[in-house]
Amino acid sequence: MVTDQRALLARFDRIGRSLENIALVSLLGLMMVLAVGQIVLREIFNSGIIWADELLKLAVLWLAMIAAIAACRENRHIRIDALSHLLPTHFIRVTRVIVDLFAAAVCCAIAWQTYRYLQLEIEFQDTVLIDTPAWIAHAIVPLAFVLTGYRFVIGALKQAFGTDEEIDAGWVP
Amino acid sequence: KIATLAPEASEWMKALREAGKNIETRTEGRVKIKYYGGGIQGSDDQVLRKMRIGSLQGGVFLPLVLQDAYRDIVLYTLPLVFESEDEAAYVRQRLDGRLMEGLNEAGYVGFGFAATGFAIIMSNEPIYVVDDLQGKKVWVPENDAISYAAMKDLALSPQTLPLSDVYTGLQTRLIDIIAASPIGALVMQWHTKVKYITDVPLVYTVGLMAIDKRAFNKIRPDDQVIVSEVMTELYARFDQKNIVDDAGAKQALLNSGIQRIVPEKSEVTELRRVMEETNRRLAENGEYSLELFDEMLSYVDEYRNGKRDTATVAGAASDPEKTPASGD
Amino acid sequence: MILSGVFLVLLAILGAPLFAVIAASAMIGFSKDETDLMNMAIEILGIAELPFLTAIPLFTFAGYLLSESDAPKRLVRMTGALLGWMPAGLAVISLATCAFFTAFTGASGVTIIALGALLYPALKQDGYPERFNLGLITASGSLGLLFAPSLPLILYGVISEVSIDQLFLAGILPGILMIVMLSGWSVWVNRGNRQMIKPFSWREVGAAVREAIWEIPLPFVVLGGIYSGFFAVSEAAAITAVYVLLVEVVILREIKISELPRITRASMVLVGGILIILSVSLASTNYMISAGIPQQLLEWVSGMVTSQVSFLFLLLAFLLALGAILDIFSAIVLVVPLILPIAAGYDVHPVHLGIVFLAAMELGYLTPPVGLNLFISSYRFEKPILHVYAATFPFLMILLLSVILIAFWPGLSLWLVPET
Numbered sequence: 065m066v067t068d069q070r071a072l073l074a075r076f077d078r079i080g081r082s083l084e085n086i087a088l089v090s091l092l093g094l095m096m097v098l099a100v101g102q103i104v105l106r107e108i109f110n111s112g113i114i115w116a117d118e119l120l121k122l123a124v125l126w127l128a129m130i131a132a133i134a135a136c137r138e139n140r141h142i143r144i145d146a147l148s149h150l151l152p153t154h155f156i157r158v159t160r161v162i163v164d165l166f167a168a169a170v171c172c173a174i175a176w177q178t179y180r181y182l183q184l185e186i187e188f189q190d191t192v193l194i195d196t197p198a199w200i201a202h203a204i205v206p207l208a209f210v211l212t213g214y215r216f217v218i219g220a221l222k223q224a225f226g227t228d229e230e231i232d233a234g235w236v237p
Numbered sequence: 238k239i240a241t242l243a244p245e246a247s248e249w250m251k252a253l254r255e256a257g258k259n260i261e262t263r264t265e266g267r268v269k270i271k272y273y274g275g276g277i278q279g280s281d282d283q284v285l286r287k288m289r290i291g292s293l294q295g296g297v298f299l300p301l302v303l304q305d306a307y308r309d310i311v312l313y314t315l316p317l318v319f320e321s322e323d324e325a326a327y328v329r330q331r332l333d334g335r336l337m338e339g340l341n342e343a344g345y346v347g348f349g350f351a352a353t354g355f356a357i358i359m360s361n362e363p364i365y366v367v368d369d370l371q372g373k374k375v376w377v378p379e380n381d382a383i384s385y386a387a388m389k390d391l392a393l394s395p396q397t398l399p400l401s402d403v404y405t406g407l408q409t410r411l412i413d414i415i416a417a418s419p420i421g422a423l424v425m426q427w428h429t430k431v432k433y434i435t436d437v438p439l440v441y442t443v444g445l446m447a448i449d450k451r452a453f454n455k456i457r458p459d460d461q462v463i464v465s466e467v468m469t470e471l472y473a474r475f476d477q478k479n480i481v482d483d484a485g486a487k488q489a490l491l492n493s494g495i496q497r498i499v500p501e502k503s504e505v506t507e508l509r510r511v512m513e514e515t516n517r518r519l520a521e522n523g524e525y526s527l528e529l530f531d532e533m534l535s536y537v538d539e540y541r542n543g544k545r546d547t548a549t550v551a552g553a554a555s556d557p558e559k560t561p562a563s564g565d
Numbered sequence: 566m567i568l569s570g571v572f573l574v575l576l577a578i579l580g581a582p583l584f585a586v587i588a589a590s591a592m593i594g595f596s597k598d599e600t601d602l603m604n605m606a607i608e609i610l611g612i613a614e615l616p617f618l619t620a621i622p623l624f625t626f627a628g629y630l631l632s633e634s635d636a637p638k639r640l641v642r643m644t645g646a647l648l649g650w651m652p653a654g655l656a657v658i659s660l661a662t663c664a665f666f667t668a669f670t671g672a673s674g675v676t677i678i679a680l681g682a683l684l685y686p687a688l689k690q691d692g693y694p695e696r697f698n699l700g701l702i703t704a705s706g707s708l709g710l711l712f713a714p715s716l717p718l719i720l721y722g723v724i725s726e727v728s729i730d731q732l733f734l735a736g737i738l739p740g741i742l743m744i745v746m747l748s749g750w751s752v753w754v755n756r757g758n759r760q761m762i763k764p765f766s767w768r769e770v771g772a773a774v775r776e777a778i779w780e781i782p783l784p785f786v787v788l789g790g791i792y793s794g795f796f797a798v799s800e801a802a803a804i805t806a807v808y809v810l811l812v813e814v815v816i817l818r819e820i821k822i823s824e825l826p827r828i829t830r831a832s833m834v835l836v837g838g839i840l841i842i843l844s845v846s847l848a849s850t851n852y853m854i855s856a857g858i859p860q861q862l863l864e865w866v867s868g869m870v871t872s873q874v875s876f877l878f879l880l881l882a883f884l885l886a887l888g889a890i891l892d893i894f895s896a897i898v899l900v901v902p903l904i905l906p907i908a909a910g911y912d913v914h915p916v917h918l919g920i921v922f923l924a925a926m927e928l929g930y931l932t933p934p935v936g937l938n939l940f941i942s943s944y945r946f947e948k949p950i951l952h953v954y955a956a957t958f959p960f961l962m963i964l965l966l967s968v969i970l971i972a973f974w975p976g977l978s979l980w981l982v983p984e985t
């Protein structure tokens with residue numbers, strides 16, 4: 065039963081990882097094409113695309129947010145971590161549960177506030193890229209923080225109930 | 238809480254603070270204004286967003302930024318509409334009130350415009366005729382669709398760059414031409430990177446303060462009157478003072494060794510013809526109201542005809558800058 | 566407020582992710598200030614308006630590609646052939662290159678991820694100790710802010726109404742001083758290492774150049790392109806990424822196409838981790854600005870000033886504290902107008918003040934707890950942050966010494982500046 069659940073989570077992990085990779089590769093590719101295209105247009109055809117810069121910046125926003133989810137999957141968000149060498153393992157596990165739940169709470173709070181802000185953008189009919197609704201371009205922010213928060217909760221659960229080997233392997237579903 | 242891009246130590250900030258103190262005394266401390274200068278609250282767009290959620294109550298803006306809220310606010314800043322300060326003043330007497338009303342309906346309280354001088358062409362190679370512009374790389378501020386369209390119609394190659402990159406852009410020749418007011422060019426030190434100015438009043442530049450209407454309505458009606466009075470007076474004063482500063486700034490540019498080019502009248506006429514087409518097309522596309530645009534042009538005509546009449550009567554009108562408005 | 570501060574510091578020490586700690590501090594600040602917490606959303610979306618933002622992922626990707634290829638090996642061979650006779654030649658080259666690069670990318674951390682990725686493995690191969698390399702690359706990340714056309718110099722000029730051209734001239738000697746002092750330290754630390762000293766041979770130079778023939782044009786294309794106005798800095802990043810992709814994947818085939826998703830992911834995870842910290846730092850900076858904290862700090866400090874010497878000392882202390890909490894652009898806009906009149910009162914030349922200001926702010930990137938370059942290094946080289954603090958410390962001390970020299974030796978800044 066427990067193994068079944070773990071297999072399912074592992075499968076989710078693989079799917080999530082692939083989705084992130086596809087998104088990251090396409091966004092980075094888009095950025096290169098756009099930026100090089102701008103140079104070619106300017107130097108050879110003496111023209112340019114007015115929304116190219118804005119689209120580039122939005123691409124970075126999406127990249128950053130999706131990459132932040134990926135970073136959380138690999139437990140690569142920076143921590144000061146001054147005590148882990150000094151304290152006994154079970155104590156470390158307790159503190160990890162606390163700090164990860166704290167991080168999850170912060171992520172949820174940010175997600176909630178950005179969600180509220182998107183509502184305002186819808187109400188005021190903000191646009192980006194000439195006439196695209198701004199909330200579509202910005203929706204990645206609350207989404208990313210929800211998913212990051214979810215990963216921290218899973219991380220905390222794993223610290224609380226996982227085996228030592230699983231924790232050492234750095235496996236975070 | 239009001240944000241502005243003006244540097245903390247500038248005269249403009251001092252005047253704003255003074256006005257703030259004045260308001261505080263006259264409302265017996267019920268209205269206190271805190272300013273954030275130097276763009277420290279972020280870009281104009283960010284300031285508008287913060288006004289929306291109430292963490293700021295107002296900002297000092299270029300009209301372009303407020304265009305999403307009220308499209309006609311950009312009317313004065315369309316390229317090559319006005320020929321002189323006096324002509325602009327004549328039109329503004331008739332339209333300022335309407336624009337402020339429109340702004341109010343869009344949810345912002347304004348206190349009039351402060352003109353900051355005409356943007357003129359600044360370049361590294363002399364621009365005498367319209368053809369000299371062809372293919373030149375010109376700086377266009379980010380998100381400025383109107384200037385972008387105008388530059389394309391003049392066969393220039395528009396480059397969108399953030400304000401911070403313009404200085405280096407001029408130095409490395411990533412851009413050949415900028416359109417800037419003399420005051421602006423001096424502040425940003427762009428004048429050290431150009432050799433020529435082409436003295437055609439290209440764009441009438443103005444700034445304005447906009448207060449979030451919901452916040453404004455929260456203060457007592459008699460306090461609202463006081464705030465309006467003080468700020469309107471401040472803007473009127475700056476509107477006047479900037480004309481003087483503009484002339485001084487232009488002189489400072491020439492003193493720093495920049496050459497002044499005055500193109501042939503026929504070239505300017507051609508430039509105006511192209512730009513009027515662009516302006517009209519943008520209006521037809523719904524960028525701003527065609528009706529109000531036509532009304533503005535009718536006032537311009539009224540002023541020019543009126544001036545011609547007076548000029549004939551007076552018998553001399555060599556310097557348009559010094560001829561008083563007398564159309565009404 | 567103090568209680569929540571202590572609480573947050575405790576969580577950080579216990580290992581809470583730093584972005585969460587910084588975000589929480591901003592949110593606590595905003596709620597205390599009765600500011601709507603939607604401000605967090607506005608500030609986070611504000612990362613899309615930072616200068617050089619698009620350069621970060623592109624340079625990061627290019628840097629990863631280079632470091633995964635054999636380019637570091639070729640770089641070591643070439644600098645060895647050209648400068649092998651000189652002790653710590655590669656370290657000195659690294660310092661100079663990073664400074665040059667930072668001059669046009671600002672201290673955005675781009676230098677560490679773009680060049681560090683290449684130099685770090687190269688230094689290791691050349692036999693430099695790991696700790697030294699980490700410190701060197703981290704410290705190099707903000708070196709060069711004093712050289713034209715760095716954006717902070719331009720911004721200082723605009724805000725203080727000092728001629729930007731004069732600032733460009735004034736920055737040259739102090740900037741060189743910083744590089745020379747760090748080079749001296751590098752030579753001293755590695756004095757016992759004979760592995761990196763080789764005799765000079767034209768044949769070896771020729772072979773090394775031939776081997777690196779595809780990578781040699783890169784700096785010339787990028788710098789030449791920018792200085793000639795062919796493209797902007799953000800575009801240079803795209804050119805670099807595309808060029809490196811073509812060279813390493815298509816021409817040299819040292820990296821298989823099937824490896825690209827992995828390399829993209831690895832490099833973008835770094836970008837995500839950095840930008841999320843940057844975005845919440847924007848929010849905490851905004852809180853501090855709204856609450857007037859820098860001004861309070863300045864008032865408190867300026868009460869102790871009695872002479873030019875004490876002014877400069879307190880200025881340095883103040884700027885170091887400021888550098889620990891604010892980014893350089895906010896600091897310039899916010900603080901320069903406040904200290905200019907005080908500096909004038911103690912007869913400090915505004916051009917000299919600018920150089921001191923920027924030199925001191927350079928250190929802010931390296932001072933714990935909040936130092937962007939420290940975070941970036943920790944990420945890029947996968948080292949615990951405390952390890953990075955320790956590795957960078959000697960370099961920080963040397964830079965501090967150079968900043969003190971720059972502050973108390975105005976002649977150095979003003980030497981090349983024409984009298985006006």
Ligand code: NA
Pocket residue numbers: 667670671672673674675676677706707
């Ligand atoms: Na840098």
Ligand code: NA
Pocket residue numbers: 888889890928929930931932933934935936937
């Ligand atoms: Na710092």
